[in-house]
Amino acid sequence: MAELTDRPKLRPVEAFPTEVEGERRIAIRDPAGFTDSILLLPLPLLDIVSLFDGEHSILEIQEAFMRHRGELLFREQIDRVLSMLDEYGFLEGARFAERRQRLAEAFRQSPARPAGHAGKAYEGDPMGLRAQIDGFFTPPHGPGAPGPVASPSLRAIIAPHIDFHRGGPVYAWAYREVAERCDADCFVILGTCHAGMDDPFALTFKDYDTPFGPAVVDREFADALARRFGADLLGSELAHRSEHSIEFQAVFLRYLFAGRREFTIVPVLAGFLHEALLRGKDPEADPTVGRFLDALRETVATCRRKVCLVAGADLAHVGPRFGDPEPVSGPWLRKVETEDRAMLESVTSLDAQGFFDSVAGDGDRRRICGLSPIYALLRSVEAKSGGLLRYAQWPDPQGTVTFASAAFSA
Numbered sequence: 001m002a003e004l005t006d007r008p009k010l011r012p013v014e015a016f017p018t019e020v021e022g023e024r025r026i027a028i029r030d031p032a033g034f035t036d037s038i039l040l041l042p043l044p045l046l047d048i049v050s051l052f053d054g055e056h057s058i059l060e061i062q063e064a065f066m067r068h069r070g071e072l073l074f075r076e077q078i079d080r081v082l083s084m085l086d087e088y089g090f091l092e093g094a095r096f097a098e099r100r101q102r103l104a105e106a107f108r109q110s111p112a113r114p115a116g117h118a119g120k121a122y123e124g125d126p127m128g129l130r131a132q133i134d135g136f137f138t139p140p141h142g143p144g145a146p147g148p149v150a151s152p153s154l155r156a157i158i159a160p161h162i163d164f165h166r167g168g169p170v171y172a173w174a175y176r177e178v179a180e181r182c183d184a185d186c187f188v189i190l191g192t193c194h195a196g197m198d199d200p201f202a203l204t205f206k207d208y209d210t211p212f213g214p215a216v217v218d219r220e221f222a223d224a225l226a227r228r229f230g231a232d233l234l235g236s237e238l239a240h241r242s243e244h245s246i247e248f249q250a251v252f253l254r255y256l257f258a259g260r261r262e263f264t265i266v267p268v269l270a271g272f273l274h275e276a277l278l279r280g281k282d283p284e285a286d287p288t289v290g291r292f293l294d295a296l297r298e299t300v301a302t303c304r305r306k307v308c309l310v311a312g313a314d315l316a317h318v319g320p321r322f323g324d325p326e327p328v329s330g331p332w333l334r335k336v337e338t339e340d341r342a343m344l345e346s347v348t349s350l351d352a353q354g355f356f357d358s359v360a361g362d363g364d365r366r367r368i369c370g371l372s373p374i375y376a377l378l379r380s381v382e383a384k385s386g387g388l389l390r391y392a393q394w395p396d397p398q399g400t401v402t403f404a405s406a407a408f409s410a
Helices: 002-006 043-049 058-069 075-087 096-111 126-136 163-179 220-227 245-257 271-279 287-302 330-348 353-362 372-380
Strands: 014-020 022-030 039-042 156-160 186-192 201-203 266-270 307-312 314-318 385-394 400-409
Touching: 022 201, 039 043, 043 058, 043 075, 043 186, 043 220, 058 075, 058 201, 075 096, 075 372, 075 400, 126 163, 156 163, 156 245, 156 287, 156 372, 163 245, 163 385, 163 400, 186 372, 201 220, 220 266, 220 287, 245 307, 271 353, 287 372, 307 372, 314 330, 330 385, 330 400, 353 372
Parallel strands: 156 307, 186 266, 186 307
Antiparallel strands: 014 022, 022 039, 156 400, 201 266, 314 400, 385 400
């Protein structure tokens, strides 16, 4: 433990308040999926763990605890906390490096990207999953069952990436448009990378498994995109291992077309605009961002296949679970909806810069989760009009998430 306890460093985690048997706790989990464990910490431990930043020594942590709590914190107590965090993969260090290497190697050796969220965020059995998704299309919340392709003018959609049980009908509004207005046989899926990654974009050549069969990667398109971009698109490929934002779109596409139409996907994770917001920079201040988006647009334009873009993107995240001090109230929900809908006007107007500016204008106060894939879609799509199909909120007072579906036509 000497390596860890000198200046211990917590890995990037999600922390949110929760209640267990009437007692408030802080839950921490790993958005990168290197551990499935969720640890529940008593509130006093938060004062300790928050100082595991790689800069504070153990002695400095003890002194800070004494100033804050007026209590002596013994070294043995800190070591117990460190041992627990290290065991479950939440601390930087040799033990986590071994865990990461082991999981990364297993992913590299896998012929496909497994359906990691089947049986969790959606039904894992094909028959059960089909029945579940069928239900999402049912009115009044769903749009009704999709009919045959009538007017193949659809060029792109935005769909949620929230768990199916919370956002299923809003997915259905987007995918009925795909069923009725799209003749594409290649879908470029732009997904949010929740865990963060070193590169602004990450491609994988691994087919995405689903309970309905694999969504096969279009290697010809992916190769052409990589050549035009002129740099490595696989450097952050490991981010695909547990990220759900693309997986959920692959499931819906296989649901629509299994046994009816052959199609391919190009799965691209995006995570570049929140950094631009934090630094107060232009969305394409990093030249690799503009170069990739230009390459994507050109590859779509020259592809011999018909292409549709898909952005897997949620919107606002507000409430104590996401860092706000107070629970979400009814008036707050109405205010969030008003601001979301104003932001979505720039989206349906195909105004990428206006969309970014609308989020930057309030410092991303609502924490728009789909910022990067939505911007990338708006910058890359060849379309003349867009329309909002459905807007919804999951109104948990501790952590409200909002999401929408939209369609863009030639």
